[in-house]
Amino acid sequence: MSFLIYNAFYLAERVAIGSLEHITPIIIASIFCVSFIKVSRHKFSEKQQIKAIQIFAIIVSSIVITFHIHKLSTGTYNISLDLPLFLCSFLGIVIPLFAYYRKYWMYEILFFWIVAGTFQGVITPDIPLGFPTFDYFRYWTVHLGLLIVMFYFTFVLNMRPTLNSVFKSFLALQVYVVVLIGINYILKANYLYLNKKPDSASLLDYFGDWPYYILVVQIIIIPYFLLIYLPFYLTKK
Numbered sequence: 001m002s003f004l005i006y007n008a009f010y011l012a013e014r015v016a017i018g019s020l021e022h023i024t025p026i027i028i029a030s031i032f033c034v035s036f037i038k039v040s041r042h043k044f045s046e047k048q049q050i051k052a053i054q055i056f057a058i059i060v061s062s063i064v065i066t067f068h069i070h071k072l073s074t075g076t077y078n079i080s081l082d083l084p085l086f087l088c089s090f091l092g093i094v095i096p097l098f099a100y101y102r103k104y105w106m107y108e109i110l111f112f113w114i115v116a117g118t119f120q121g122v123i124t125p126d127i128p129l130g131f132p133t134f135d136y137f138r139y140w141t142v143h144l145g146l147l148i149v150m151f152y153f154t155f156v157l158n159m160r161p162t163l164n165s166v167f168k169s170f171l172a173l174q175v176y177v178v179v180l181i182g183i184n185y186i187l188k189a190n191y192l193y194l195n196k197k198p199d200s201a202s203l204l205d206y207f208g209d210w211p212y213y214i215l216v217v218q219i220i221i222i223p224y225f226l227l228i229y230l231p232f233y234l235t236k237k
Helices: 003-010 020-043 044-075 087-101 104-123 134-155 164-189 213-237
Strands: none
Touching: 020 044, 020 134, 044 087, 044 134, 087 104, 087 134, 104 134, 104 164, 134 213, 164 213
């Protein structure tokens, strides 16, 4: 059965904000995250804690890679749309490297990229075809899985961002954006929504048309990162 016939058979539609398809995976992931962290902190040795998150990161990454292999095998892959260059897909592929090397500078950058970036994806999902399509499971596994990885490193392996981390993460993001501008130009693509807002409802809808929403996002990124950092600052104080 081809990919298109599979989707047509289930009559999958775009996931609506606030629907069961939206809320259910968030609840499941939240329960799993709390349980995973609690068991790891109280039952695992340090070596077991590291091994557990490495395995989990590989699972998240494998889902992303398998999705792309699947699309390639069905002949529906479009390099202008499907390359893993949207932030969460890119992070989903590289997250095992962070789990393996556990470098603090990687944590500083990834913490704000993941918490800030996936939060938008979680509250306003952009999923053209909902349950039970492969893309649906891939989307939630990546977005919620990345958050679980960062929470694990924060509350089990005791890494914490600093004020300097905010600016390091922001500067690294600018480099990523510049690279994607070049790729979008060459491929006539819209990775990171730099040329057009997503079709589904998103926070970008409140920031004006292109290119104004890009400027607004650039202006609010550092305050947004600072807001994410605020609980750590208050806890430290």
